[in-house]
Amino acid sequence: MPAIFSHRLWLAAMPLLFVVLWSTGFIGAKFGLPYAEPFTFLFIRSALTLALLAPLAHWLSGEWPRGIRLWGHIAVSGLLVHGAYLGGVFYGIYLGMPAGLASLLVGLQPLLTAGLAGPLLGERLTIRQWLGLLLGLVGVALVLGGKLDPGESLFQGFGLGALGAVLVALLGITGGTLYQKRHCTGMPLLSGTVVQYLATVALFGIGALLFEERSVEWAPVFVLTLGWLVLVLSISAILLLMALIKRGEASRVASLFYLVPPVTALQAWWLFDEALPSASLAGMAIAIAGVVLVVKGQPARADKPRT
Template identity: 30%
Template sequence: MAGLTLRDTGLAILVSLIWGMGFVVAKGGMSHFPPILLMALRFSITAVALVWFMGPVGSNLPRLALISVVGASLQYSLTFSGVNGLGAGLAALVVQLEVPFLVILGALLLGERPTARKWLGILIAFAGVGVIASQEQFSGSMVSILLVMSGALTWAFGQVLVRRLTGMTGLSVTAWIAVLAAPQLFILSALFETGQIEAIRTAGPGAWSAAIYLGLVMTALGYFLWNSLLLRQEVGRVAPFLLLLPVFSVIGGILFLDEAITLPRLIGGAIVLSGVALITIAWPTATKAQPDQPTTGDQTGT
């Protein structure tokens, strides 16, 4: 397969920008909407946009239903409830644990055999989160960090299930999951949150713009561009560009949310990204994709 063209390189960077800024937009949206309600609105908007692309599912429906529960409703509830208590940039760094969790579950449930380099990357990534979590100034955010980590784990499990789907396109999978997950998220919001009706009634243009960005730009457009890339390129060629995602989140948090950047946070983040890089970036001497290469194209944790 040919190397990345200039156009595909630009698209890969654009996807990272769209998804990275999504954390910044979500933080703004959660200043008005409760986090699970915001995710319910997000998936409702995505469902309306993509319902036309659902297509037939055949025997995949039970597995899609399980994916929508674990890899969407539960995952987004955990992740963004945690994001609500963290800075956008920090949350995007912790979310990177999705990749190590995916490799671990791939080994446990799919019989994949990660290389020693990938196991080393996993240890380094978790060590980086440990550095972040152990900092005194983040002691009050430990619950939020654990929520985001739990969301990363459920996302990885959802990806294992996605890998077992047959005869479906990435766009169709995204559409089905959005349609199935939206009502579940409204139910979860009703069970665990309060003030939803008042939040919807009093939402201004800024709050609705955040929901629309998350639903149309971050999810529908972002996944469309990503899946389009994966139709032309190997996962190993484009996945490393997702390392830019937390970089854009950190920059966006500084510019739009007045988030502070500290040396300990930079060190912890650099360790996390180094570990994830070991997992996702192929060595130049590799001649073919490895069977344990993480698959992030059908439904990611953003």
């Protein structure tokens, strides 16, 4: 009986554990970026992940995408889902955007996806989803309004460059989700992720060569952060997601994704003293409610972004 209870408790905790792991990606960016530039940081992380994930994919499944065309589609989705998304988030935080706010903005991906799924994929929005879209926009306006600084920085601690970078991340993960749904339906999850990382490593490598000095300070904090992002987030979180999908729990993961911004904001407040004004807190609650309405009004998606 104790073994059965422990097994059931583990199954119940798996979706929440996945969300907690996902939220730490934003915190990892905050910890690691003082020691390496964004593209350089992401190139090292992606290369290490690829080196570990490729043999793991061969060992666990042995199934690889079939046909050069599918490989190409998977690579494009990787450039969007990993390249534009991670690059935008890391650059936004690098330029001063708080980790909690970055998490909230890219957490609006279900809203933007739902808004574009109609014209691009022929999906109809329900009244509940339209209400969710409206609430999400109102919430973001309140959050950004609460951070507005009439001084030169425009927002408290960051400017339009950081906001633009995170918006690129939002557009990247949204476009990647729609592209993957349309063109990568036959993608094996684990080996397909390897193909995505192949394209991502090339993108970040080119970015580091062209735009950065590629200097890294191998301080203990950076090494530990890199190890966490590679082993716990990029490897363990993927395996956990595979286990959830295998057990039919993907819908629970989708419904719990709206918890990521407040969990990230709580972690950022505790670790970095990132505080949000009362108007921003109200806006975050309204935006999360909007995401909940959109997610509850559509079929569950298994193709969630990875941090």
